[in-house]
Amino acid sequence: MPTSRTSLDLASRKAEVDLARLSLSKCAVIAPFDGVITRRLIKQGQLLKMNDVAFEMADFSDLKVRLRVPERASVALKAGQPVQYRADALPGKDFTATVNRVSPVVDARSGTVEVVVAVDNTTGALRPGLFSRLDIAYDHVAAATLLPKSAVLTNERESSVFVIRDGKAARVAVKLGYESGHQVQVLQGLSPGVEVITAGHTSLTDGAPVDAIKAVDRELAAVKS
Missing domain, CATH: 2.40.30.170 (Efflux pump adaptor protein, beta barrel domain)
Structure with missing residues (x-):
């Protein structure tokens, strides 16, 4: 049976609509991953060339x-x-x-x-x-002896601290271990409970008489008598 002109026109119009839908689908900008647009490089109505950058995206998850x-x-x-x-x-x-x-x-x-x-x-x-x-935390040390970093004096050869013995400053060499915040681990040189000088000690000399001023956490500040 011969096809009517009306049927041909309808098929042609459907093909045009399908082609338009296909063209429209290719106009959508679809990212290859989920994320957030951090920068837009185009404006509405702007013509783009092949491989032009439209947006910058990032995945913050x-x-x-x-x-x-x-x-x-x-x-x-x-x-x-x-x-x-x-x-x-x-x-x-x-x-x-x-x-x-x-x-x-x-x-x-x-x-x-x-x-x-x-x-x-x-x-x-x-x-x-x-x-x-x-x-x-890459290691756990039980019953570690901790020392305020502010008490430590360091030179090319060793680290040391000043303690108070009979009203005088005594310089003691120490071997240090891990650091944590404002504190450092003492491996050798000091026993637990020994009070150390944390302020005014940079100008002290070994054996100098001092007056101790109690500070927070049993740290001591010292001035020359």
């Missing part, structure tokens, strides 16, 4: 922190270790983080090793560029 640690500390770090992560802009909030990778290479100029930490940001609270603080 899994952030990475890159830091450099001394080579002595790097040997105690390994992938999978938990990290305590905080951001100054979000006080009181802790985020889950783990050591992702420890570089096998030591930078010859700085003597440091690059460590990459992965931070879980599925809540979207964190943003790239925030000032952050990270604590990595």
